[in-house]
Amino acid sequence: MKKSLTTLLLIALLVALIIGCSDLGVPIGSVRKEDENVNVTASGETPAPAAEEGAEMSDSPFPLEDDTVMSISQEQGFTKEFRREADLDGNGIDDEIILKTRVNPNGDEVSSYLLLVNDEEISYEGQRIDPRFHLTDIDPEDGYREIAVSEEGPSSDNLTVFYRYKETELTVLGEIQGFLGTFPDSDIKGEVNIQGDGTVKTKTRGQMLQTWFYDDVYQLNDKDVLVKIEKELYPFETEVTILKELKTRKSREDASPSYTYKPGEKATLMETDEKEWVSIRNRDGVISWFQVENHMEIMGQDSDGYSMDFFEGLNMAD
Numbered sequence: 001m002k003k004s005l006t007t008l009l010l011i012a013l014l015v016a017l018i019i020g021c022s023d024l025g026v027p028i029g030s031v032r033k034e035d036e037n038v039n040v041t042a043s044g045e046t047p048a049p050a051a052e053e054g055a056e057m058s059d060s061p062f063p064l065e066d067d068t069v070m071s072i073s074q075e076q077g078f079t080k081e082f083r084r085e086a087d088l089d090g091n092g093i094d095d096e097i098i099l100k101t102r103v104n105p106n107g108d109e110v111s112s113y114l115l116l117v118n119d120e121e122i123s124y125e126g127q128r129i130d131p132r133f134h135l136t137d138i139d140p141e142d143g144y145r146e147i148a149v150s151e152e153g154p155s156s157d158n159l160t161v162f163y164r165y166k167e168t169e170l171t172v173l174g175e176i177q178g179f180l181g182t183f184p185d186s187d188i189k190g191e192v193n194i195q196g197d198g199t200v201k202t203k204t205r206g207q208m209l210q211t212w213f214y215d216d217v218y219q220l221n222d223k224d225v226l227v228k229i230e231k232e233l234y235p236f237e238t239e240v241t242i243l244k245e246l247k248t249r250k251s252r253e254d255a256s257p258s259y260t261y262k263p264g265e266k267a268t269l270m271e272t273d274e275k276e277w278v279s280i281r282n283r284d285g286v287i288s289w290f291q292v293e294n295h296m297e298i299m300g301q302d303s304d305g306y307s308m309d310f311f312e313g314l315n316m317a318d
Ligand SMILES: [Ca+2]
Pocket: 086, 087, 088, 089, 090, 091, 092, 093, 094, 095
């Protein structure tokens, strides 16, 4: 009897131990899972106070990145607030960044905002602003990070403004064409690219002869200004058909006559300085130049005219 009782007790103990061990295993795993969920909720969703105002938040077209938190603004005149903490000036202390939006009274797009960093503020007016501001690090060597805010403008006039917080002052580093990050409600990425070497790449709308865009590079200088790196010539590469006789010259410096294009001929507009010169290549590969005034008026012809009088195939979209 005693022996079998002891055996039974031993078995019971063993079973209890096995259950205990496996029980121990489960909670650890599930706690971790819950922890992850808590993190996701804290950073990805709206904080509790605004939750009552509810519906508008859930169908927000703005998926938030990083640690930015969005809430309905309790302040008169503002719609939403986007908040994030980050050390912008490299002093080891997080700075509080808040972007408060106002919407266009005739629509629902963000038409202006107030950007606050600690006690500093700058207001901005634009069109179709994406309030999901970005933190950038244009120059990894300078100890600063920037705030960048993009907008879509009235019609593909994408624009990005860069802000710097330095010595307790908030300033504008520069405004460049192009959009940073993905467009709202879309997977499409904008044209602005932070190179990580002190430069920012983008596409800028050209004015010469037509609507077109060229690769553009800006550099952050030591006076805290984002400066455009001017190029002598920008690649045009537009296939056109000649509509009206076009006389050309050997080069920008050499005015001696070169090829004369006749109506119906195919040609390629090659490069432009975006100021007054365009090079053109005929089907035999001869490259010559013509002069332009006010970006649209073709000069040096028997009868002058506008770009659309001379070329078919230009993009005239606004
Ligand atoms: Ca700081």
